[in-house]
Amino acid sequence: MATVLIVDDSAVNRKLLITLLGGDGHLTLEASDGLEGLRLARAHRPQLVISDIMMPTMDGYGFVRAMRADPALRLTPVIFYTAHYHEREAHTLAQACGVVHVLVKPSPAAELLRIVEQVMAGMRESTPSPLPEDFDREHLRLVTDKLTERAATLSAFQSRFEAAAALGAEIGVLQDQTALLETVCAQARNIFGASYAVAATADHTGSRSARFATSGIGVGEGFMAPPPLDEGPLAAMLASRVPWRSYSSSGSPADIGLPSSFPGAHAFLAVPLATRSRAYGWLCLANKLGAEEFDADDEKLLSLLSTLTGLAYENMDLHLALEAAGGVPDQDSGRAARAPRNHRP
Numbered sequence: 044m045a046t047v048l049i050v051d052d053s054a055v056n057r058k059l060l061i062t063l064l065g066g067d068g069h070l071t072l073e074a075s076d077g078l079e080g081l082r083l084a085r086a087h088r089p090q091l092v093i094s095d096i097m098m099p100t101m102d103g104y105g106f107v108r109a110m111r112a113d114p115a116l117r118l119t120p121v122i123f124y125t126a127h128y129h130e131r132e133a134h135t136l137a138q139a140c141g142v143v144h145v146l147v148k149p150s151p152a153a154e155l156l157r158i159v160e161q162v163m164a165g166m167r168e169s170t171p172s173p174l175p176e177d178f179d180r181e182h183l184r185l186v187t188d189k190l191t192e193r194a195a196t197l198s199a200f201q202s203r204f205e206a207a208a209a210l211g212a213e214i215g216v217l218q219d220q221t222a223l224l225e226t227v228c229a230q231a232r233n234i235f236g237a238s239y240a241v242a243a244t245a246d247h248t249g250s251r252s253a254r255f256a257t258s259g260i261g262v263g264e265g266f267m268a269p270p271p272l273d274e275g276p277l278a279a280m281l282a283s284r285v286p287w288r289s290y291s292s293s294g295s296p297a298d299i300g301l302p303s304s305f306p307g308a309h310a311f312l313a314v315p316l317a318t319r320s321r322a323y324g325w326l327c328l329a330n331k332l333g334a335e336e337f338d339a340d341d342e343k344l345l346s347l348l349s350t351l352t353g354l355a356y357e358n359m360d361l362h363l364a365l366e367a368a369g370g371v372p373d374q375d376s377g378r379a380a381r382a383p384r385n386h387r388p
Contacts, residue, residue, distance in 0.1 A: 235312075
């Protein structure tokens with residue numbers, strides 16, 4: 044059993060580690076940033092510190108540097124547990140300031156406990172060497188690069204969000220369901236940088252495609268068979284109405300339920316075209332240009348777009364039902380024709 048100090052600005056992350064380590068018999072202390080962590084470390088002398096890196100007030104590197112400057116804490120082992128700064132330079136700086144391990148969130152519980160057990164058993168790196176002269180410069184450069192990267196990512200997301208909002212306004216005035224699917228496929232492919240896009244909606248049986256559209260698949264690539272809606276992971280995604288991301292090492296479209304006539308791809312992102320009352324079909328993107336796979340931001344934004352598309356599709360469905368019932372406005376008289384009292388579409 045050891046006393047472990049957890050330093051993380053996320054209360055959820057701290058609670059998770061406290062539960063995990065407490066269940067393994069360890070005593071835990073928690074701090075929300077480096078300054079609080081340093082105060083607790085000096086007061087309680089923990090046997091191990093598990094710290095995030097990017098935190099307010101004092102980041103993880105500054106926190107560990109302050110520990111190494113304190114004779115009473117300089118040999119205390121530290122594990123960096125973070126979703127960021129896992130690049131090669133970050134590992135180099137972590138090694139320079141005597142950090143035992145760098146774990147990337149989320150790590151399996153068994154792996155984290157194994158690392159803690161190793162450290163407690165004395166399987167740690169040797170006494171940290173003095174910090175290199177260029178540590179401050181490298182630290183500052185790494186933090187600056189990460190903030191620049193975050194700003195660029197935020198700017199890109201905002202631009203894509205604005206493009207998705209504009210598309211929502213565009214599809215709101217369309218009156219044809221096939222044109223709707225074609226427009227959404229083409230624009231979603233552009234917004235997300237996908238190699239190709241496919242959208243399909245089900246017929247009344249739910250097993251076959253009533254309509255489908257593609258973008259990014261050349262005419263000369265052969266006949267495109269309608270994708271089935273009751274087979275493979277895409278069918279499971281539609282049934283659960285939960286967005287689905289996948290990476291297929293084989294690159295076969297059949298792995299996700301697309302016909303073999305579709306181009307091969309490794310990365311996929313699919314979302315349901317649905318409203319609260321009904322799931323109509325799905326929209327699927329294949330291969331993200333410039334990246335190995337789609338990410339969580341892609342999923343959130345495409346889900347928003349799919350919701351707008353589902354609502355537009357449902358409105359068109361209702362219009363077709365009214366038209367079949369004779370209840371749409373008469374274009375000559377401008378008045379709505381009444382359907383027979385007991386007639387149902």
